[in-house]
Every structure is written in C-alpha cells, then in structure tokens.
Amino acid sequence: MDELLRINNLKTHFFTKKGVVPAVDGVSISVPKSSIIGLVGESGCGKSITAMSIMQLVQKPGRIIGGSIELEGEDLLKYSEDKMRNIRGNKISIIFQEPMTALNPVYTVGKQVAEAITIHHHDVGKKEAKKMVLNIFDAVGIPEPQRRFNSFPHQLSGGLRQRVMIGMAMVCNPKLMIADEPTTALDVTIEAQILSLMKKLQKERDTSILLITHNLGVVAEVCDYVYVMYAGKVMEQANTFELFKNTSHQYTNGLINSIPKITAEKERLYNIKGVVPNLMKLPKGCRFCPRCEKAMPKCFMEEPPLYKINTVVAGEHYARCFLCESSEVMDDA
C-alpha cells in the first residue's frame, strides 16, 4: 500500500522548570493511503502530543527535538510556518474531543466552516463557499443544512456539533484527518452514528484517518492497524485483528483484559498493578517493567527494541518486549 504519512523517531519533549518531560520519546508511525490507523493508550502516554506534533501546534515549553514527519515524502518539520499554514486544515485536518470548545460561540457554524475554505482558496467567492458548506453539511448528515448554516454552536446538540467539526475538517478534502478522541464526549447511540459517518467518509473521499483514542472498543470497531502507546513510546503495533488475536505485549494484554466485556461471562476483572510512571523519573530498562507480571532481570537493565512477531492473521506485527526476543528487530526503532 502507498504510504501517505511517515513519522520517524519523533521526539517531542517539554522543558519545564522541574525538568525535561519526554512526552513523545522516539515514535515511528506509518499511515498508508486511505486507511484508518488507531493510536491508543491511557492518559499521559503521549498520543495527543503526537497528533499536535504532526500539526506542529505543540505549545511551549514543548518542542519537537528530533525525528521527521513526512507527508508524501516531504518532511513537514523542514517547512516554514507559512508553508505549514497551508498544510493545516487543507491537507491535514484535526478534530477534537469537545466540539463546544473547538467552535467559536459567537459566529454561526456556517460562517466558521466557510472560513476554512476561503482561508486556503482565495479564488473561491462567498456564494460558492456557501454552496460547498451546504454540500458538506449534507455529506456529514446534518439535517436541514440551509437552516443549520445560520445556527450558533450552542443551538446544536453535541452530536451535531461534532458533525459540524467533521464537516469543517473534510471541506477542503484533506489527505489525512486526525481525530483526537472524537466520540469520548458523546452518548453511545450518537457515538455509533459518528463512527459510522467517519468510516463512510473515509471510503467515499479516500481520506486517511489517524484515530486517537483510549477506547479499545472504538479501535476494534473501526481501525485497520493499531499502535499501542505507553509513557511516550509505541509498545506494540499490529493489524487490528492480529492485535486482538495474537496480543504479544503484556501492557496490551493488560489493557484488553481490564475492560469489562458486554458480551462475555462475568469474571473478576484483570488489574494492571501500580500506576503510570512519572515521565520525568522513568524506570531504567523497559518503562513497563515495574507493572509487568512477567518482568525478567533483563527488563530492569536495558530497554527492549521493537521485535518482529510471527504474524497469525495479517500485516506486520511488532512488540517492544524481551519475551519476543527470538525474532528479528525493527531497524529504525
């Protein structure tokens, strides 16, 4: 498959008064054309900072200190701010968790979406922009687009607001849409609607989606390929079916087993003992070893690389764990 976005060994650190926080610490991700890629992990694992790094919207005291982010072969980190502005919203767009805080409360939603067009395409007139907005509103399933064009964000429900956000993100036909926890603030029946909408748009418009979430259910439902992050590093990456069938990292295993299943028999829930480590005081060796039940002396000494796993289902599968040591190592990790 053709590669759209390639992140190589990305490092985004935060230089605080108390010390350096390595929020993203050498992450490599590949997004093929027209695919849905999942980035999953708990709070503070660096998944959102990875997204913000792609957009180059990392706030101070954070800074990208290494690696490359290549969109169709061109390194975005070498772009000037002016050139980058033409990428944001145009070739790569992003939607956030809470649509109310992402929309401006004093402008109508129609005007805000139209702005996304006119800012990138100066030759598009007001009337034409409005037509494009009405078309995209229709495509994202907003009923009565004509009336909704003049609505303010507070007049819409949470689900409709998220549809407006998706419309705004899709209106310039971007190559990649980053969705940062797009359904976390929504009710389940609305969440299901938004997920099915994203899948539909991805197919129809040939856009790739990088879906950032903490919810393994959402991952299982929509993603083609998944990266599992923990404390700033990718711990395991695999095809979605492969990841659930042939789980190879103890952290992924713990995550999957600690969710209560709506479909299974009741048994006691699995616990990952302990808590996420302080990024400023990362343990020596594997960052997961203090919480790992199968940790060996070696795990406390050195950091494991990404090992290639023998695939059971499909695709390439890697895990950062010494238990998989017999297999070959991914070179750039």
Next chain:
Amino acid sequence: MMPKQIGDTLIRTVDLVKEFEISGGNFFGKDKPRVHATSNVSIQINKGETFALVGESGCGKSTLGRLMLRLIEPTNGYVEFEGININELSHESMREIRKKMQIIFQDPYASINPRMNVYNIIAEPLVTHKVCKTKEETKERVKDLMKKVGIRPEFINRYPHQFSGGQRQRIGIARALALQPELIICDEPVSALDVSIQSQILNLLHDLQEELNLTYLFISHDLSVVRYISDRVCVMFLGKVCEIGDTEDIFGNPLHPYTKFLIDAVPKPDPYLRKENKQLLQGDIPSPVNPPAGCRFHTRCPYAKDVCKEKEPEMKAVNNRQVACHIV
C-alpha cells in the same frame, strides 16, 4: 463470582416526578418552561444487590439518585427507605437516615476539597454526626477506612493533589464508608478514570460489597461496566423507565427497542464482532423540556406505530421483567 445474599426491599420510589423550572416564560414569571427530569418513576432496590441505572445524558438518572438521597425535593411522589417515607421526615430525623445512605461522585478532582488533608476529608462525616468520642478514636477509624480502600495509612496527612485520580476516588469511597451506610449511590464512579484504574475501582467496589453487605445504586452510561457490576438493571430514556430486569436477561434478550439499540451501539473490544451495516438509532435525543407526546422514544424508534405517538405505554410485567412499550 459468589452468589449474593439478596434480602427485602431497602429503598423504593413511588411515582417520583421531578420538574425543574428554567428561565423563560412571560413577564410575570408565569408559564415558565419546565424540564421534565423524571416522570413517574417507581423502582425498588433490595438489600445487598447492585441496582444499575443506565441511560444517555438527560435521561434523569442522576436526578433520580439525588431524589433518593433527598438532596432535592420531588415535585410529586415519594421515597421510602426501610419502609419510612423520607419526604415527610423532619430535618432532625432526616439526619439520622442520612447516615445510612451515602454517595460517591464521578469526578474525583471536584468531589474532594483540595484544602483538606485526607484525615479531615474522611473524618468529616464522623465529626458531623458525632460518632467517635475522642480524637484518637477518630484517627483509628480513619486509618482503618484507608486500609479498607487500599490507601496506605501513612498518607493520612497528605493533600488531594498528592494523589492520582484513582487514589482520590478511593478516598471518596472511604469517606462514603465512614458512617457504615446501608446504601451507597455511585454516580458514574469510574467514568473519569483510565481503563486500568477503572478495573481496580470496580474490583474494590465489588469486594467492599461482599465484605460489608452493602447495597449499591450504580448510575452509569457505560453498559459494559453495568453488565459487569450489577444484579439488576433499569434502563431510562428521557425521564421514563423503559425496562427493568435481571442483568443477564436484559443483556441476553433485551425487550424494549431502546435497550436493544443501546446495547448494539456499544463499541465491542473485539474486531471479530465487527458488523458492517449495523442498524443505528437515527436522530438525536429529544429535549426534556418538550418531551414527545405518547411514548417518548417514538421519534427515534424504527418500530413505532400510530398508538406510540398518542398513548404513553404503561409498565407491563413480562416474565420476571417490567417493560414500557406498546409493541412488546
């Protein structure tokens, strides 16, 4: 898991109605629009069981929890705790009853006072109700409670900001346990937590119930959690009860169309259960200010008939279950 000892009715609500006035209406303050938070809700919770209230935002589940604690007064109907109508009680007698019912909140960052240390937080209910005679006795009780919820007693002088979200939720649970209550209302107790912490708290709640023979009213929007923790489930939509029954029955064979769609909509953490073209509920949740006439679900229900638009469905008993739907 061990079968639980389920006893008689501990608390029940009788035709509970709660309407909130909101701003609007005419110049004289009349005809103010009202939010119909709960409409004629009658449920009963038995001693020792976990009774779950599920539904989407605005369905009235939290309002119902607050009504049962009498933190707010109902517009109509009443709550009976151990056979006593608590809405008729004086302030003094209500205080006595309050010892037996406690609440745990969703957000462990907002529900404990950042300027109080752990000792003061957990001891507050003991001091207010004058349970312990001496300060030493109070301190011992607090330390016991901390051990019970899995917080090291050495941390007794620490402040909330020195704890993680999961630990704070444990402190909130210790505070709720301080007066040895019969009933604990858990209002979305794990929604703000990460999955690995969520499972720790769920297991803790389960262990405490076994040890102390507690009764839980578990309010949640997360159906997977509800399936795991509860014995019986009540599904609500827009202030009305749709269906009440044993957890296994409800999840195994949902009767009300809303329950069916709700369970279907939950993303399952198993890609092999993926369904292409699964049937989704269309539209949004209607406003509780102007709930639809007839069955409140009819605007979203694909099976709705004419009768659903006109007549509100009554609660029907269908093999060991209660359902409010014309087509069941």
